[in-house]
Amino acid sequence: MKAYFDSLYARGSDPWDYRRRWYEARKRALMLACLPRQRYRAGFEPGCANGELAAALAARCDSYLAADFHPVALAAARERLAGQPHVRVAEARMPDEWPAAAADGGRFDLVVLSEFGYYLDGDALAAMAWRCRETLEAGGTVIGCHWRRPIDGCVLDGDGVHRILARALALPVLACHREDDFRLDVWSSQPAVAQEEGLA
Structure with a gap:
């Protein structure tokens, strides 16, 4: 897998055009809109x-941990997130190096x-999901x-x-x-937003 990412990042630090594509900007906006809470204490993004x-997401969190394993990705993330003291970028491979706790020692919300x-x-994906649940x-x-x-070389698709x-x-x-191109799901045991605010 490292060779696959080496070949991708040989083209530059943004091989998927996250910064320029409307597709990506729109998808980020949908993700932000689907979050049920206005504010989070501790976020984690492997x-x-x-x-x-x-x-985009760190602006909604008191602390945010972003992780990747590839050196080009890590350097680009550190540059992009510089100047945000509540954000930390760490090297970690999933699922084996899933963090045991958030920065404050608590769980991620x-x-x-x-x-x-x-x-x-x-x-490996199921193991990662179990670790996610344990630290949530x-x-x-x-x-x-x-x-x-x-996706070439991948056994699983998004579904x-x-x-x-x-x-x-x-x-x-x-x-x-769900769209033809991607799917987005939000899982939580908290009540829906309308219930939280006493509307339903």
């Missing part, structure tokens, strides 16, 4: 790539699983977003990733959005 999604689940096989605060939010079309996540997380689905 597979953060160049930090573009982290930059937001976990972001975006566009990398299909780089794991089914067993009661009522915390897990948001997943993945490309639905086939397969989300089926495994849903089984392993065993949390209610608060929101789901």
